[in-house]
Amino acid sequence: MRKCVLTSMLLFVFFILEAQEENTGDATGGRKHFAVTVGYLHAGGSYIGADFEYLFSKKIGLQAGIGYYGYETGLNFHYKPSVRSSFISLKYWHQGIGEKFRQDAVGATFNFRARRLIATQLGLGFPMKTGPAMADDYVVPDVMLLYSIGIYLPF
DSSP, X not given: OHHHHHHHHXXXXXXXXXXXXXXXXXXXXXXXXXXXXXXXXXXXXXXXXXXXXEEOSSSEEEEEEEETTEEEEEEEEESSSSTTSOXXXXXXXXXXXXXXXXXXXXXXXXXXXXXXXXXXXXXXXXXXXXXXXXXXXXXXXXXXXXEEXXXXXXX
């Protein structure tokens, strides 16, 4: 319950900050508003995965990704009005599919995007459940580290 309240409060704060921005017409200002990121542990902790982001306002984007045994979704809050900027993301990670499902988590990550190509993320997640591919002696932690590295291309 505390996780839901904390997530709701964070969303509320970011939406208020977004509403304080001056409205200049087009939300993207003619800038690129799509990005594709490919890398190790992207798309929900997949061995190799790709995330697709759509910046639907100046600083807020939706993200979805799929990879080799995993997928994710996210709501991104950019620091600058550009898909090339770094951002905070509220995410759902799903590691494994079907009989290879290991675990899923909900959390927040800081995503760094360099001016060109390099993209990394680091954050914390709260495990929700484990699946049949997880080892029987695995002890589910209260909090887990979420991270990845890759390259991104805006368009």
